[in-house]
Amino acid sequence: xxxxxxxxxxxxxxxxxxxxxxxxxxxxxxxxxxxxxxxxxxxxxxxxxxxxxxxxxxxxxxxxxxxxxxxxxxxxxxxxxxxxxxxxxxxxxxxxxxxxxxxxxxxxxxxxxxxxxxxxxxxxxxxxxxxxxxxxxxxxxxxxxxxxxxxxxxxxxxxxxxxxxxxxxxxxxxxxxxxxxxxxxxxxxxxxxxxxxxxxxxxxxxxxxxxxxxxxxxxxxxxxxxxxxxxxxxxxxxxxxxxxxxxxxxxxxxxxxxxxxxxxxxxxxxxxxxxxxxxxxxxxxxxxxxxxxxxxxxxxxxxxxxxxxxxxxxxxxxxxxxxxxxxxxxxxxxxxxxxxxxxxxxxxxxxxxxxxxxxxxxxxxxxxxxxxxxxxxxxxxxxxxxxxxxxxxxxxxxxxxxxxxxxxxxxxxxxxxxxxxxxxxxxxxxxxxxxxxxxxxxxxxxxxxx
Amino acid sequence: xxxxxxxxxxxxxxxxxxxxxxxxxxxxxxxxxxxxxxxxxxxxxxxxxxxxxxxxxxxxxxxxxxxxxxxxxxxxxxxxxxxxxxxxxxxxxxxxxxxxxxxxxxxxxxxxxxxxxxxxxxxxxxxxxxxxxxxxxxxxxxxxxxxxxxxxxxxxxxxxxxxxxxxxxxxxxxxxxxxxxxxxxxxxxxxxxxxxxxxxxxxxxxxxxxxxxxxxxxxxxxxxxxxxxxxxxxxxxxxxxxxxxxxxxxxxxxxxxxxxxxxxxxxxxxxxxxxxxxxxxxxxxxxxxxxxxxxxxxxxxxxxxxxxxxxxxxxxxxxxxxxxxxxxxxxxxxxxxxxxxxxxxxxxxxxxxxxxxxxxxxxxxxxxxxxxxxxxxxxxxxxxxxxxxxxxxxxxxxxxxxxxxxxxxxxxxxxxxxxxxxxxxxxxxxxxxxxxxxxxxxxxxxxxxx
Numbered sequence: 061x062x063x064x065x066x067x068x069x070x071x072x073x074x075x076x077x078x079x080x081x082x083x084x085x086x087x088x089x090x091x092x093x094x095x096x097x098x099x100x101x102x103x104x105x106x107x108x109x110x111x112x113x114x115x116x117x118x119x120x121x122x123x124x125x126x127x128x129x130x131x132x133x134x135x136x137x138x139x140x141x142x143x144x145x146x147x148x149x150x151x152x153x154x155x156x157x158x159x160x161x162x163x164x165x166x167x168x169x170x171x172x173x174x175x176x177x178x179x180x181x182x183x184x185x186x187x188x189x190x191x192x193x194x195x196x197x198x199x200x201x202x203x204x205x206x207x208x209x210x211x212x213x214x215x216x217x218x219x220x221x222x223x224x225x226x227x228x229x230x231x232x233x234x235x236x237x238x239x240x241x242x243x244x245x246x247x248x249x250x251x252x253x254x255x256x257x258x259x260x261x262x263x264x265x266x267x268x269x270x271x272x273x274x275x276x277x278x279x280x281x282x283x284x285x286x287x288x289x290x291x292x293x294x295x296x297x298x299x300x301x302x303x304x305x306x307x308x309x310x311x312x313x314x315x316x317x318x319x320x321x322x323x324x325x326x327x328x329x330x331x332x333x334x335x336x337x338x339x340x341x342x343x344x345x346x347x348x349x350x351x352x353x354x355x356x357x358x359x360x361x362x363x364x365x366x367x368x369x370x371x372x373x374x375x376x377x378x379x380x381x382x383x384x385x386x387x388x389x390x391x392x393x394x395x396x397x398x399x400x401x402x403x404x405x406x407x408x409x410x411x412x413x414x415x416x417x418x419x420x421x422x423x424x425x426x427x428x429x430x431x432x433x434x435x436x437x438x439x440x441x442x443x444x445x446x447x448x449x450x451x452x453x454x455x456x457x458x459x460x461x462x463x464x465x466x467x468x469x470x471x472x473x474x475x476x477x478x479x480x481x482x483x484x485x486x487x488x489x490x491x492x493x494x495x496x497x498x499x500x501x502x503x504x505x506x507x508x509x510x
Numbered sequence: 511x512x513x514x515x516x517x518x519x520x521x522x523x524x525x526x527x528x529x530x531x532x533x534x535x536x537x538x539x540x541x542x543x544x545x546x547x548x549x550x551x552x553x554x555x556x557x558x559x560x561x562x563x564x565x566x567x568x569x570x571x572x573x574x575x576x577x578x579x580x581x582x583x584x585x586x587x588x589x590x591x592x593x594x595x596x597x598x599x600x601x602x603x604x605x606x607x608x609x610x611x612x613x614x615x616x617x618x619x620x621x622x623x624x625x626x627x628x629x630x631x632x633x634x635x636x637x638x639x640x641x642x643x644x645x646x647x648x649x650x651x652x653x654x655x656x657x658x659x660x661x662x663x664x665x666x667x668x669x670x671x672x673x674x675x676x677x678x679x680x681x682x683x684x685x686x687x688x689x690x691x692x693x694x695x696x697x698x699x700x701x702x703x704x705x706x707x708x709x710x711x712x713x714x715x716x717x718x719x720x721x722x723x724x725x726x727x728x729x730x731x732x733x734x735x736x737x738x739x740x741x742x743x744x745x746x747x748x749x750x751x752x753x754x755x756x757x758x759x760x761x762x763x764x765x766x767x768x769x770x771x772x773x774x775x776x777x778x779x780x781x782x783x784x785x786x787x788x789x790x791x792x793x794x795x796x797x798x799x800x801x802x803x804x805x806x807x808x809x810x811x812x813x814x815x816x817x818x819x820x821x822x823x824x825x826x827x828x829x830x831x832x833x834x835x836x837x838x839x840x841x842x843x844x845x846x847x848x849x850x851x852x853x854x855x856x857x858x859x860x861x862x863x864x865x866x867x868x869x870x871x872x873x874x875x876x877x878x879x880x881x882x883x884x885x886x887x888x889x890x891x892x893x894x895x896x897x898x899x900x901x902x903x904x905x906x907x908x909x910x911x912x913x914x915x916x917x918x919x920x921x922x923x924x925x926x927x928x929x930x931x932x933x934x935x936x937x938x939x940x941x942x943x944x945x946x947x948x949x950x951x952x953x954x955x956x957x958x959x960x
Binding site: 071082101103104107112113118119121349359360361362363364365368382383384385386387388389390391396398400425426427428429456457459460461462463464465466468469470472473481482483484485486487488489490491492494495496507 | 521532551553554557562563568569571799809810811812813814815818832833834835836837838839840841846848850875876877878879906907909910911912913914915916918919920922923931932933934935936937938939940941942944945946957
């Protein structure tokens with residue numbers, strides 16, 4: 061009977077454990093967690109803050125009991141401190157500081173990522189929050205309940221920033237988003253980012269771009285946020301959401317090599333450079349299917365896939381990660397914004413000859429009630445006609461996410477933009493057009509490419 | 511300058527004309543229509559009857575002016591009567607019975623389909639309708655407005671039957687659907703058909719199955735519908751919607767060979783067996799990508815694709831139809847029902863070794879408001895693991911249509927069911943789960959297959 065030890069019980073760790081159990085009914089599987097919240101949905105935290113999820117327990121993808129029910133041991137509230145790879149041992153420490161050694165035949169590191177904590181004065185003031193862990197989310201929630209803030213400044217116009225702007229508005233706060241770049245949601249092109257800004261403004265959010273936050277100050281129980289271009293504003297609460305970085309301290313203690321973006325270097329079988337140690341999720345670099353190179357893409361979908369592969373391989377399997385495309389989607393009020401593959405600049409950097417064409421199409425036949433426009437940007441290679449990426453903004457009920465996925469499946473197969481017209485896609489007037497918007501935008505790209 | 515004549519101005523005919531114009535700016539293009547409604551959305555007729563589309567003009571995919579604006583001549587209200595292939599001439603007749611000859615270098619037949627008119631007594635009674643053409647739809651609409659019927663019997667539980675049940679309920683009628691088979695919507699398996707029946711019943715529609723209609727009788731301005739199993743009911747209006755058949759009379763006059771389901775036989779380049787005559791849309795047989803054989807699949811999506819290819823090739827192009835998968839979707843009240851590929855029996859008939867597994871999954875994370883269950887049935891080959899088909903029923907806002915399309919893209923590429931787990935699909939809690947429902951159902955299939 062082999063023993064599998066997994067450090068981290070979020071998406072990647074839990075997926076690894078469950079898949080190992082499926083593949084090997086006899087393996088002894090233990091998951092060590094730094095906190096007491098196995099398999100919680102980090103992506104769900106904004107909806108707990110907004111009140112849409114009234115009880116944080118609902119955020120568990122699975123309960124501890126469900127995981128234990130699969131014959132998986134959970135060691136809660138234990139932090140992994142170091143790995144002795146030669147002795148196949150991990151030192152863990154409980155909340156009281158008591159250390160223990162845990163042996164393993166195979167080890168999976170799923171230590172995740174930490175939010176970036178920018179080095180600006182005032183970042184540690186009360187009322188200033190980051191949001192990544194359940195503990196973070198309790199802190200924000202409690203502050204909302206007890207301090208009844210009336211205004212919030214969100215530093216960072218990324219996914220968390222957008223979702224938290226939505227959440228704070230739902231909680232009745234006056235919200236300002238401050239973004240360093242030229243538009244919010246830098247994961248899509250500026251013309252689409254502007255649509256998101258307009259949606260935020262339509263819901264009363266003030267959007268400030270091109271401003272870098274320089275310091276936070278407290279005076280008379282009021283926070284002040286100051287930045288470049290003489291920006292200054294007061295707020296009762298400040299949320300800093302400027303990205304994440306891989307958590308690799310324990311891995312480095314075992315001499316595990318880091319790769320892209322200082323994340324753990326892994327093979328496509330999710331093996332590290334140290335024998336019997338696998339890694340998966342937000343702590344590792346991710347193989348990009350289009351770039352054919354590692355990149356850093358900390359996403360829940362990828363963490364689940366990589367965890368599943370690490371778990372399977374750790375008990376003797378031979379599966380390889382097929383590669384990520386950077387497919388992502390976020391809901392901001394009534395809009396959904398999605399993307400997959402490469403944008404123009406990314407494609408050019410990778411040696412392609414990109415052409416990006418923007419189209420505006422209806423999400424279903426305009427004669428049927430409830431039609432909204434979708435803005436689609438397709439990036440393809442001008443020389444070969446190959447599809448390289450797509451971005452889309454549309455209404456929440458416009459099937460934006462799964463339309464991005466149609467592009468993602470085409471990218472997966474290395475199709476040409478024009479080939480999308482050969483797909484036999486579904487149509488009825490309340491959901492689409494005889495040529496799906498995906499295909500109409502492909503036709504617009506082809507026409508412009510000629 | 512070559513002349514292109516197109517018989518039929520619905521989806522296939524108009525697509526052919528527009529594509530020919532795109533490819534050849536100089537071709538002389540004429541579209542002959544039996545009525546005066548070019549490029550109307552046949553699929554939209556139920557929504558005109560329901561009142562959701564208040565003005566029938568809205569149903570035009572494009573107006574006559576828009577088509578003419580592309581330099582395409584429209585000859586309205588002219589029926590094609592016969593083709594003299596040797597002389598490259600078509601005889602057309604206007605509404606006054608006046609005949610004319612039109613010459614052509616290349617001809618595209620896009621004569622569409624006619625509704626099946628069952629041979630039952632009473633089918634021609636006033637108050638009994640079929641629904642296919644704009645003229646049909648005006649007749650129903652006028653009857654609704656002038657006779658104010660309070661009850662309707664719909665004969666046939668297919669797509670039109672389902673949509674018209676929805677439409678008549680919206681118009682305040684008491685509706686009964688009478689279906690010959692064991693469940694409505696025979697394009698999906700019985701367990702999913704039952705969900706549709708329940709949805710109909712939930713909205714007050716009476717659903718009768720296993721009954722074949724035998725005769726219609728009128729007495730005292732009341733219609734009576736009588737069928738097998740001693741079925742009898744009264745109605746103010748009867749709609750008969752029991753399928754369509756290809757309209758091929760003109761084609762046969764030219765010695766054009768018929769194929770599957772008595773539809774016009776065509777190559778994948780949309781050529782008939784007679785030189786310089788192409789055909790496309792509901793009047794032709796359709797190449798099935800999985801069966802690698804012709805079948806009859808009269809669908810708007812396919813008509814557009816085939817028309818586009820016929821138009822391109824008729825002016826010198828060399829494009830081939832990539833094949834249909836039978837991807838279809840229909841909205842019935844708050845449900846959307848989709849399918850693509852083969853069902854169990856169809857797959858077995860085609861020589862596969864099918865296994866069909868049904869799963870129930872949430873359309874997005876259940877903790878986020880508005881989640882509904884999706885029922886997914888995957889059919890795969892038990893020996894090779896290859897995906898053969900998928901069927902799905904879920905909520906209107908559950909992105910059912912585009913999830914079916916993800917299966918369709920996988921079928922297009924001949925993927926294995928397990929390969930779906932390699933797709934990098936989009937996720938945020940309001941629209942999906944870290945493993946999309948498509949992937950969760952694939953995992954359930956794989957587990958059962960082992």
